[in-house]
Amino acid sequence: MRQRSNIRFMSRQEVFGYVMLAVILLAIIPLSLDVFRLNLIGKYLTYAFVALGLVLCWGYGGILSLGQGVFFGLGGYCMAMFLKLEASDPESTKIQSTPGIPDFMDWNQITELPWWWEPFRQLPFALSAIVLLPTLFAFIIGVAMFKRRVGGVYFAIITQSIAAIMTILIIGQQGYTGGVNGITDLRTLLGWDIRSDSAKVILYYVCSAALFICLLLSQFIRYKKLGRILVAMRDREDRVRFSGYDVANFKIFVFCLSAMFSAIGGAMFTLQVGFMSPSFVGIVPSIEMVIYCAVGGRLSLLGAVYGTLLVNWAKTIFSETFPELWLFAMGALFIAVVMAFPNGLASLFKRYIEPKLPAWYSGKTMVSKAPIIEKDSSMETAHANALGSEENIGPSKSLAKPETAVTVAPRTDEKLEGGVYVD
Amino acid sequence: MSTNRSDFVLAVEGLTVSFDGFKAVNDLSFYVDEGEIRVIIGPNGAGKTTVLDLICGRTQATFGSIKFRGEELTRMKEHQIVHHGVGRKFQNPSIYDDLSVFENLEISYPRGRSVFGALMFKRDREVIEEVENIAEIIFLQNDLDKPAGLLSHGQKQWLEIGMLLIQKPDLLMLDEPVAGMSVAERKKTAELLNRITQGRSVIVIEHDMQFVEDIAHRVTVMHQGKVLSEGSMERVKNDPKVIEVYLGH
Numbered sequence A: 001m002r003q004r005s006n007i008r009f010m011s012r013q014e015v016f017g018y019v020m021l022a023v024i025l026l027a028i029i030p031l032s033l034d035v036f037r038l039n040l041i042g043k044y045l046t047y048a049f050v051a052l053g054l055v056l057c058w059g060y061g062g063i064l065s066l067g068q069g070v071f072f073g074l075g076g077y078c079m080a081m082f083l084k085l086e087a088s089d090p091e092s093t094k095i096q097s098t099p100g101i102p103d104f105m106d107w108n109q110i111t112e113l114p115w116w117w118e119p120f121r122q123l124p125f126a127l128s129a130i131v132l133l134p135t136l137f138a139f140i141i142g143v144a145m146f147k148r149r150v151g152g153v154y155f156a157i158i159t160q161s162i163a164a165i166m167t168i169l170i171i172g173q174q175g176y177t178g179g180v181n182g183i184t185d186l187r188t189l190l191g192w193d194i195r196s197d198s199a200k201v202i203l204y205y206v207c208s209a210a211l212f213i214c215l216l217l218s219q220f221i222r223y224k225k226l227g228r229i230l231v232a233m234r235d236r237e238d239r240v241r242f243s244g245y246d247v248a249n250f251k252i253f254v255f256c257l258s259a260m261f262s263a264i265g266g267a268m269f270t271l272q273v274g275f276m277s278p279s280f281v282g283i284v285p286s287i288e289m290v291i292y293c294a295v296g297g298r299l300s301l302l303g304a305v306y307g308t309l310l311v312n313w314a315k316t317i318f319s320e321t322f323p324e325l326w327l328f329a330m331g332a333l334f335i336a337v338v339m340a341f342p343n344g345l346a347s348l349f350k351r352y353i354e355p356k357l358p359a360w361y362s363g364k365t366m367v368s369k370a371p372i373i374e375k376d377s378s379m380e381t382a383h384a385n386a387l388g389s390e391e392n393i394g395p396s397k398s399l400a401k402p403e404t405a406v407t408v409a410p411r412t413d414e415k416l417e418g419g420v421y422v423d
Numbered sequence B: 001m002s003t004n005r006s007d008f009v010l011a012v013e014g015l016t017v018s019f020d021g022f023k024a025v026n027d028l029s030f031y032v033d034e035g036e037i038r039v040i041i042g043p044n045g046a047g048k049t050t051v052l053d054l055i056c057g058r059t060q061a062t063f064g065s066i067k068f069r070g071e072e073l074t075r076m077k078e079h080q081i082v083h084h085g086v087g088r089k090f091q092n093p094s095i096y097d098d099l100s101v102f103e104n105l106e107i108s109y110p111r112g113r114s115v116f117g118a119l120m121f122k123r124d125r126e127v128i129e130e131v132e133n134i135a136e137i138i139f140l141q142n143d144l145d146k147p148a149g150l151l152s153h154g155q156k157q158w159l160e161i162g163m164l165l166i167q168k169p170d171l172l173m174l175d176e177p178v179a180g181m182s183v184a185e186r187k188k189t190a191e192l193l194n195r196i197t198q199g200r201s202v203i204v205i206e207h208d209m210q211f212v213e214d215i216a217h218r219v220t221v222m223h224q225g226k227v228l229s230e231g232s233m234e235r236v237k238n239d240p241k242v243i244e245v246y247l248g249h
Helices: A012-032 A035-060 A068-087 A103-107 A123-146 A152-172 A197-223 A225-235 A237-241 A247-273 A283-296 A301-321 A323-340 A344-356 A377-390 A403-408 A411-418 B048-056 B078-083 B101-108 B115-120 B125-137 B153-165 B183-196 B209-215 B233-237 B240-247
Strands: B008-019 B022-033 B037-041 B063-068 B086-089 B171-175 B201-205 B218-223 B226-231
Touching (some): A012 A035, A012 A197, A012 A301, A035 A068, A035 A197, A035 A225, A035 A283, A123 A247, A152 A283, A197 A225, A197 A301, A225 A247, A225 B115, A247 B115, A283 A301, A301 A323, A301 A344, B008 B048, B008 B201, B022 B048, B022 B226, B037 B209, B048 B063, B048 B078, B048 B171, B078 B086, B086 B153, B101 B125, B101 B153, B125 B183, B153 B171, B153 B183, B183 B201, B218 B233, B218 B240, B226 B240
Parallel strands (some): B037 B218, B086 B171, B171 B201
Antiparallel strands (some): B008 B022, B008 B063
16 A cells, blocks of 8 residues: 555656657757747747646636736736837937837827836846736736635636736727737847847747746646645535635635746747737637647646647648638637547547557556546546446445555556656 | 533524525524534425534524634634534535545645645655545545545445544534435444544434434434424434424425
């Protein structure tokens, strides 16, 4: 029974999965694509931050937010404000009626930099704002909603309205935000030209590295008791509450974390694409990001990355050929995913590809017991029902099932040589 | 009965809850002693489950007081009530299907209940031993690694009882713990309850009279939100008012 004392940070399959992703992102893609395409992939990866946040928040915690674009946008705008101020030095804006302020302000007859723009001249401030501002905003929303037990569909609708409000606000306050065009014409980061090819390659790597940090952080949370509480909360909120947990705090935490991930993604987006606009804040992008997560598999951290890449790649191909049909294709894809494979590509991989992989992949034995939460839950319940009906005879049956203990036993030695466990 | 005797574990006094004018519980008072198994019975709609909801904070009382070891529960939040030592089992087995039996019990282990605490929680010897110990009490020692969703109905009920036990509550509230169980399972459950009451009080809601006779120290009969009769099973059974409610119409 001792094997339970060690839960591993990653299973062998997961280690393999992370290594695989690292190889794809850090070697295969950069080596096989030109800078333009690489930059495009880099842009897609920024959405993967949002999808990853949604895996934790929606897949694990059961909180569907349809307003993640707000946090993506906030992060992106914080970055853009810093870059814009750097691009608007008095020298390069001397043709304006007020030199030294961003061009769009000048066009809107604003003659002085608003006070809340001022601190964004400092990079450290801008960087902390990228992380903290959206998280703080998520915290306020979280406290307002979760402490009052607002959840489910209502929460989804409210976050969606927040996304709509945010877009309207940004567009309406043209003089302060750049309006519908957004903040454009960003050039340098501390004098370093972010539009050059070399900068694009470096930023791609920075983006991938940041994504990996977020992935590992998520993996850590999943492996701690916190991750299991999230799953428990999704299934039986009341039971968790009456086990002595303040459920609202856990929801606020995971919502804030997903907001923080989204914001980092948004900032990376601004850096790589060179502008930020309200079209990445509103309802449509927010829902698109949910689709990325759903396609990848809402219970799979790595699936979120693959889902994002795949959908965006399809989007690029498709919209180059039939631009007007893309939105319909996207809608159809979402419906297909939900109907046919609710746990996304990750569950297809687990069901069809993983069993065919050689033995070294799953370890020496055939057992390959992945964490339960990663399983296709619809299948599992079906199985449970089937088992439940035939097990009504009572506990005598449970005694006749010692193989559960036997099957897991081989994991003990595997763990010792695997070496990647904590505790 | 004097109202503020300190040896009561639970003192419910003048408890009333009204849902849009309908009084589901109406001026209810009862007292539970240390180490007592109290069974609440009554026809459907008598307000039994509502009483448990009120005690554990799921429903807010309109009037009245619930004192647990002298502390007022009506103003506390659910998780605070749990921290004070009140555990509650729901009518339908309420367990986490996607987690293993071990993880189900581990989550209920009373440590690391804040967000930060849950992040830093370590599965140390103490936790493992306690989980294994409880698993043995609830007859699930061989199923610790099984997903809880695969347990039989009776085993799920036991698992939820185990999840309460590991919290070490002073007051345990069980809503129909043997509903849907086979005869053999009922017997085992009665044994289980008699064993786990050492050092704690238990309130049980149950319809199965045989089971009630097996476990109850005292019985409270509720009818239309009020206490109709109270006392030993023998006394209650022969109370004309109770017979009237159960057989009269």
